[in-house]
Amino acid sequence: MTGKAVFLSAGLPDPSKPHFVAASDPVDVAAAVKALVFVVLGRRRLIWGGQPAITPIVWSVAQSLGVNYGDWVTLYQSEYFADRYPEDNARFENTRYVPAAPEIAGQSEDERRRASLLSMRTAMLTENAFETAVFVGGMLGIVDEFELVGELCPNIRRIPVLSTGGATTLLGERLGPNAANLDRLRSDVDYVPLFFELCEIDPKEPRG
Numbered sequence: 001m002t003g004k005a006v007f008l009s010a011g012l013p014d015p016s017k018p019h020f021v022a023a024s025d026p027v028d029v030a031a032a033v034k035a036l037v038f039v040v041l042g043r044r045r046l047i048w049g050g051q052p053a054i055t056p057i058v059w060s061v062a063q064s065l066g067v068n069y070g071d072w073v074t075l076y077q078s079e080y081f082a083d084r085y086p087e088d089n090a091r092f093e094n095t096r097y098v099p100a101a102p103e104i105a106g107q108s109e110d111e112r113r114r115a116s117l118l119s120m121r122t123a124m125l126t127e128n129a130f131e132t133a134v135f136v137g138g139m140l141g142i143v144d145e146f147e148l149v150g151e152l153c154p155n156i157r158r159i160p161v162l163s164t165g166g167a168t169t170l171l172g173e174r175l176g177p178n179a180a181n182l183d184r185l186r187s188d189v190d191y192v193p194l195f196f197e198l199c200e201i202d203p204k205e206p207r208g
Contacts, residue, residue, distance in 0.1 A: 004131040005074075006040045006199065007124070007153075008033070008048035008058075009145040011138035013166040019140040024165035028189065029137040030057055032161050035191030036134055037061040039199060042207025047074045047128055049120060049145075050095075051138075067207060070094050076124045080116035098123045121145055125152045132157045132199045137166035146171050159198050162186045 010033050013024050037058055040046050042065065048054065055075070062069040073094060080100035101115035125148060133149045133156055135142050149158055160171035162185045172182055181198060188194050196203050 005045035005047050005128045006036070007128075007130050007133040007149065007156075008036060008046060008054075008136070009133065009138065009142050009149075010048065010054045010136035011051040011142065011166070012053040013137060013139050017139060021139055021143075021167040022165055022169050024137040028164045029053075029166070031189070032136045032164050032191050033057045034061050036136075036195050036199075038065070039192060039195040039201055041065055041069070041072050042067040043201055043205050044131070044199075045072055045074060045128070047076065047124060047130075049124060050075045050077045065207070072208070074128070076120055078116045078120040080113060096123070096127075117141065117144070118148075121148055122152070125149060130156045132159060134195070134199070135160040135168050135171060137161075137164045137168060139167050142167035143170055143174075146174065157198070157200075159195075160185060161191070163189050 010029065012026055012029055013020055013022065015023065033054055034057060037046065038061055041062055046058070048058070058073065059069070062073060075095045076098060077095060078098050078100055098120040101112050101119055103112060121144070130153050133153070135146055135158070146158065146160065149156065158175070160168045160175065162168050162172050172186070175182065184194065195201070
């Protein structure tokens with residue numbers, strides 16, 4: 001099994017939340033996540049932060065492929081959200097629970113939440129060797145993770161799937177107007193061949 005990994009940052013935008021940026025079509029988000037898992041699983045390790053709407057999608061594709069997800073998938077969670085873990089977490093054999101940020105006098109709950117997320121994301125990105133990071137849909141946390149990847153893993157590929165909407169709509173600007181594949185990332189919804197090419201994975205590569 002290769003030591004390299006693919007980082008997935010994905011979510012479904014919720015307009016009722018303060019971190020909402022723009023809407024996504026849930027069908028597009030699900031299709032992109034399913035395609036990435038299909039391309040990657042058994043060929044690269046897949047690591048992500050356990051967004052509740054995404055976890056069952058990853059689980060279902062792993063099951064359909066017959067891949068030992070305990071070997072190939074790592075789910076990161078912050079203990080700050082311990083009372084809100086989705087039931088699907090119990091299905092994953094390889095979950096890394098990162099301690100919540102300590103309570104500090106005078107600190108707001110949102111500040112503690114953000115500090116806890118930063119600790120979890122920093123652990124994710126420093127404990128693993130990545131070759132690619134893929135961003136799908138999501139809310140402002142997608143932007144935070146995109147920027148943190150650029151800071152902590154500056155030499156890996158960053159692939160914002162702009163066609164999935166949500167916070168990824170902000171990421172094209174951060175890549176710059178001359179970035180490669182921007183037009184495809186905005187319009188190409190044939191996600192399986194897109195990910196094979198942009199993640200530089202050979203479709204003929206056997207699954208482990």
